[in-house]
Amino acid sequence: MIETPTADLALVPSRPLVEAPIDAVFTIAPGDRVVVDAGASVVVGAPIAERLRDPRLEDKAVSEPVEPRPGDRWHAMPRVVGPATPGGPRGAPGGEYLFPWRSRWRVATGDIVDPLETPVAGIVRDVRPGTSITIRAAGRGVRGVVALGGPTRGRISLASGPEGGLRPGALDVGMAGAILVVDARVDAETLTRARAMGVRGVIVAGLASKERRDFLASEARQRAALHRLPPYAVLVMDGATRRPMAGPIMALLTALVGKEAAIVSDPPMLIFDVPDLAVPTPPAELVRIRAGALSGHEATWVGSAGRRRFGGGVDLEAGRVRLHDGSVVAVPLGDLERFV
């Protein structure tokens, strides 16, 4: 925890720079096969479930000695016999008993499964077939506002252009396997091209709604294809408008360059397990202006300015901050944030 030098600084909304512990939740659906048990320890890349790609409902008769319960696994005749797992014999997609109906059972099943691999090491805390698997991740995390796609894992690499953005032409196959840090903003075309180049993820400060929608539509089309795609995710750190990445977060991501990290979507986070990493600590009086005319600027906290009138005839609690050019301005407290 960073010490606050003045009591007034407590009036500035705080944002944790690094969080731990992290419970990452992986969503699964009825019919998906869980291959881990609660309490199990998992390593990076370990399969935790098999997801049915196109699940369907079937009516199945149940032989007399079997008394299934809703959620139990239904096993098709195995095509390939393999070692048993907590979910049943390997090699057969099988399915899941949903509910009994007219002396038979409704079963969720399918033909093709995609393995769901954990991008983080940790302990499986909770398994709810048909709902979710929760893993207490080893390491620490930086929270974003949303993660699209994923989960994924790769090595952190800085990829910002001169204006803090990333253009499609700047991408090449040498970036395959990386999670790219793009400072300010990125468009859908760049995101889809990055995926095609084998990039595993993108971290960006802002993603506009239009780009988000276009990317999600492209992602859905890709996922509907028959071949399995490598995992890919976009982690948005701040919001939907253009502003540079917060300095303390950028410093942390820079410190992580070349190291492996994971992006998970629930909660939307970048998780890294680098115990010896010294997280760059921002000065306690550093504040960031996240909205308004000075959006994206970082400054030094001077003190409370009391209630002030701002544009639009609005009276708000404000603080005085010193910008890098030495000028002191009053900014609504709500437009400020500090990192703790």
Next chain:
Amino acid sequence: MTGDPRAFLAIDRGAATAGAALIGRVGGAWRLLGSVALPAAVDDDALIDLLIRRVEAADAVLARHLGISAQQSGAIPAVTVRTVPPRRLAVVAPSERALAPLLEAASRSGWRTTGASVETTDPLAMTRLLLDGGVHGILAGAGDPPAPDERGPLAEFTALVAAAARRRPDRLVILAGAMAEATDAFGDLNAREGETLLGPAARSGNDGAPLRALLTELAVPADDARRALGPAARTLATVLDRRIELVEIGFDGALRAIASPGDPSTGPTLDVAIVPSARLAPADPDDATVDRVLAWLTVASDRHRLRDRLREMRIAPWSDLTGDGAALRLSAARAALGRLADATPEMSAAAAPDLIVAAGGVWSIAPAPVVALALADVLRRPGASAYALDHARLLGPLGSIPDEDERAAVISDLADDLLAPLGSVVTPAGLRMGRSAGSLVVHGPGGDARGRAPIDLVPGGIEVVDLPPGASATAEFRFRDGVRLGGRGRHFAIDVVGGLAGLVVDLRDVPIKLPERADRRRELLEAWQIAVASGVRE
């Protein structure tokens, strides 16, 4: 409250902003000493410390007399309410016809809802919905007795819901209507971790009121601000002896309550709707939401940019409140108010109340007359009402005082402090466009015409008469043709009270019609805003 405190704090910890007010015993009565509002991300200690320091700085003698000091702020008793995000209820039924009233009841009872019926959703998708990790409870209902279109799929539907309930024994399950007779399929209900409740059918009682009451009880926790606003409205109605409508727009939901003092035989009455879909900042604004905000926006924007800003509002609701941000906030508030009105049609259809009270942090950023205009823009009913603002966000905390008499005593003392008078709005309906509708003369308390010439009433516009807070008058309207203003007639004399916006005579259409073209619409909205803001008092 316990003991005999000389001061107490009223804290309303909302999802976007947190408000704290200090109330002290002065001259034998409770009075509001001061209030502050800060972003919700700021903790209570900082909020209270700021408030106490300001009160000490303003009147050190009074602070000492009441035993208030920043060093001992922890010793001041506090009534606290907080707003928690609404939880999600999966609402399922055998048919679309059965689903509609269930969804309607749940969505105005404090729940975020996702609905599905056997008619339009396959069993796999419905199971996926019932098992979804984001779902807190299941409402499964059928008519009582089931309608012909429900009887066929009812058995399979029951088996599906029972199976999902067994798989998630921690989940709240409400079986409504004919589903309440199918408990055998659910096994041993006592063995479940989560509650299993039997409820009335969606349309039973007073158009579903019993089911709505049950769902509301389950939706909001005991210390929730919206739960407290209902009792606060009822007590206020009793104290003021007025029929009151309370509208609250919040970050995660909205509330509309109509309370009346009733008569000695019935006692006070209260009708409350908590509508999460009428929240200020939807998480993922769709085109309809964006268009609705765009319709009220006085600054030029396109759908994409507006959607970006609405997302930003969701992420950091306490930021970007100045300049265009203030206009955006008020447009989003109007859009939310519109959704609230859509969800509560019977309240909109009721006669205009004596007093309309606006609550919620969103109103605190705007000048008072603009708040009155925003309310009048959306809550359009022929009639006359006084408007007021819960400026210090006291109604939630005071409504949480459990003892009715104690609550009434405190609200009675604070009645003049807790509501900022916005003024009176008179809205005649049925005016003929294109010519003068008539005239208005405002008489002071003694019957004088306050030195004014008759005001010509031009349909389609807004007339503002300066009537300061605390003043009262009689507005005498003479219309050329019959209009609706409470009843139908041509000559009306209406008692009005003053406020920060004065007397607003709203001669626009009921319901309001806005131009299709964006530039003309913005011009018109700005013109109305200027009309009411010209009489701003601060």
